[in-house]
Amino acid sequence: MIGKAGGSLQRRIAYGTMALFLVFGLLLAAVEWGVHRQYTDISTQLDDRIERLNLLQDTERAFLESVSYLRAYAAYGREDLQNQATSARADYDLLFNSLSAAYAAENASDIDPLAEMNGRFETYYVDALQLIAAGNEDALDALAQTQGSALVRQMEDEFSGLVTQQRDRILDLSDRGRFLARMVLIVPGAALIAALVAALLLIRYLRKSFISPVVQAESAVGRIERGEIVELDASPHRNEIGSLFEGIGRMAEGIRSRQAELENNLLHMEEQREELEAQNDELEAQNEQILEQREQLERALERLTRREEQLEAINTYQRALVGLTELGDFLREAIGQLIFVTGRDAAMLVMRSGDSRRTPAEGWRADELAGDKPEAYADEAFRARFGEERYELLYSSGYPASSQASFVGEPAGPALQAIAANRPVTRRRPVSGAEAGVHGAYETAVDTYYPVYDGGGQERPAGFLLLTSYGDRPSADGEEELAAGMIRQFIGALVAQLTQAERQRQSRELERLNRDLEKEKRNLLHQRDSTQQVIDSIHEALIVCSPSGEILMCNRITGEMLDPIFCSGRNFADAMDEMNEKFGIEDDSGERIRVALDSGLDGTRARYAFEPPGRSARYFEVYVQKVEDVLWGDVRLFVFRDRTEEEETNRLRDEFVSVVSHELRTPLASILGFAEIMLNRTVKPEKAQKYLSTIHGEATRLSGLIGDFLDLQRIEAGKQTYRALPLNLKELTAEIAAQWDGRSGHEVRLTLPEEPCVVRSDGDRLKQVLHNLLSNAIKYSPGKTLVDCEIRREASKETEAENRWVVEIRDYGLGIPEEAKPQLFGKFYRVDNSDRRQIGGTGLGLAIVKEMVEGLGGEISFDSTLGVGSAFRFALPLLELPSAAGAVLVLEDDDSLGGLIEEAFRGEAFRVCRFSEAETALLALEAGNAEAAPQLCVVDLSLAGEQSGWDFIRYLAADEGLRSVPIIVSSALDPPAGYAESESGKYLRKPFTVRELLELGRRMIASVHAGTELALPLPSEALARASLETHGLGVRQIEVEPDFAIAEIESEDKGGPT
């Protein structure tokens, strides 16, 4: 409500003010507009008038001009003047017409007289012109007199009148314009004044209707604040001010009523306060009472706490009496607590010493008391006192160290009394000096001596307990009884403790003994362990058993060789029976053991075969030994010596011998039999022939058999030596195949590769292998005509590269039955059936072949189909040979020297190709063909292979393609047998140095010769010639240099004398 009313008031004031200023603005604009219109009008008229005036003056000037020209014409009569007059006249006419037109719009009458005169003048002018032209001056004069001059004057006047008239009008208009300009200045001033008046009016209105009531209300509020009673008349205001006044009125009324209420309240509170004060007094009284009670309670609590502490101390004391095992701990704890609970100040325990090692002090001297070892001398003091009995101070607490000695003077009395009388004795005495220093201002001390007992019983006290309290203190009720009880407890506990200590001592002694025993036992165990280890590491089963058969010990091997069933604690014979049963062995070994045990035989030896079915058998030599053992007494030792291996070797040997004997006896029997028949009987010649050929055949067989047998024996004994040299498998195979070609109607068909098949192997052994395989192939393909022999290159199983040569010999004969295949390479194995019975053989061939191939690092295999044929093949790793083409070929078996030479030539940018055997080098040259000749050969004469350097040189000299290769003999030469060498000559024989080799090599490569040029490290022609000729080389010429000789060799054909 109030907000809306206030809003409307604001709006009304705003709208009112805006309306007033709008009215003023409009009024001002209207006045301004009117003045502007007037002014514009006047200025237009003024322009008009000025223009007309100008036109009038121009027309006058033209008129006068025309008149002038006419007069001039008239005066002079010149034609040109006439023309000018005429044109001036035309100008004037034109202007006059304009003037007429200007005046025609208004005031036309003003110009009328002029127009009438002008008409006359026109006529006159024409006449005058004609008269002048005619020269009729007279007429002219006449005319001028009559009409002309007057008319001109009239016209001039008329023109002047018109001009004046025009000027007046212009002035008039100018005055009006000036007035208007003044008006323009006056109007804004008036408007400003009006606005000021309006604002004044507005302010007055506002003050009257709003500000004064607000001020009134404000002062009313102030008055109300001050507590005055205010009545506001709201009636004259019907608007917000009115409601404001009403509100103030209501508020004032409210405040008045509230004030009255407060006054009432104040009165009431005063009453309450009085009441509260009364209550407070009461409470204070109660509080005092409570405080009193609390004090009482606190005192009670204090008593209780003290009691509790006492009890706690007693408790601790009692725990100390039983809880500690060490005597020292016990005394310290128990007596400390005892002093505390009984309220004493000092305590001392003295007992007879059980320790005889301590001797009582003799001649104890006072000056020793001054020593700085209080315990030591306190000890001494007591020894002095109870000297004869060897008493010992076990515990002392609370006495000054020096004062302990001061007891010496007198207290022997009460202590001895207490001990002698066996009851407590109490003495009161003055405090000694040192004691007074320690215990302050006390004068007297009360000593109580209690007899104490050791474990030996209560009949005789073993010492005394001294408790001292300083000063006279009244003892509380019952405290003395309590203290006495505690002391009794202590004495009882001390007895128990001493007894226990004795027991502990004994127990410790026992423990020590036990430890010794344990140690002894451990030593024994160690000994036994090491013995056991020794026994376990023996490779023979050992069983020690009692005479009754109980196993006392056995070693690890027993379990491994026989059965784990044999272990300590079991009966040997029973275990044997059990084992036999377990493996299903039918054996009386258990019984045999029993017999051996019963008979008590010593040193009995026996054989025992452990042959569990389905497991490998073991053979033992068993011997029984009687042993006298400290620990076990009379026992039996069974030793099982494993002789399985021996047995196996024996068995194999026997088998072999029996087989060999069978194999040998068969041909022998035939030979001997037939020979005997022939010796003893008369045999027909054809039969004799048959017998003899049989004998021959069998003898051959026997011989082959013996040869094979010896071969095999050698191989098996590992005595077969292989001399591996590079060789051409192709040549070798072809050679052997040629030997078998055509035998028994069999063609041996060879399929060989182009290149040489170089392998490193033993040629003789390979020949034997090939002989065996070829002979088998032919033997076991009776009636067939072909055996195939092929060499091919193949990859081994492990690698992809074709790195081995395989020789395969295939027949198309009987084939091998499946069941025979596994034993095929076994000794004396021959496939048995009637087809083969006629085929002779030792059954050793393939075994030998296999051993040899494997010995040569090869591999043998076969495949066969019964009735189709068999193929046996063996593979040997192929040997890659470097190409010697264009290289320096170094033939040197000493690796380091060879390396040196190689390095030297390589340093000179030569390619070097090094071999240690002539065979290899020759094979490499062969493989490389003729055009791949080396540049130079450096040859050592003694080489690793069978062929020597000379063989190599001969080959080179004989080969057409290699003949021109220069050769240097790098090694020193021995003179040929029978050559008489001079002493100085010996010194000249020395090998080339590497540098010399290099130089010579370069020189020889550079020189060109048709024949073989050979450099020898011999500066002697005779010796060089002799050497060469000895080795089958013809010399064409020799050139001797200071250190060497270069010989040219005569060319020979290949395969010349060797």
Add this chain to the structure above:
Amino acid sequence: MGNKKILIAEDEMVLRFLLTETLEDEGFDIDEAEDGRLAIDSLRYGEYDLVILDYMMPEATGVEVCRWLRAEGGINAQKPVILLTAKAEEKDREEARQAGVSIFVSKPFSPAELTEIVHDLTGEGTP
């Protein structure tokens, strides 16, 4: 008939030939067998006065053949058996004796001695 009949079982052709030559000259009729099985076959179907067995033969050893002969040999069951052996071991001989071998002849043998033994066993006097 007249001639005594002998079976020779021997896998080695040469020995068979030697035995045949030795005994045929003495007037015996000879049958040959190349192995143990063939020997048993011959013994099953023919009657012999003497059997000479090689110890080592394929299919069945001489001892096995002898054992069979003694057990199931029929008419030949009680005939004397000579075992030719290259083995001179006592153990083998014992086994062979148990099997019923009458006499052992070890290789190499003398044809004359063998002839003598054969004569003894067949009851023919030496010619």
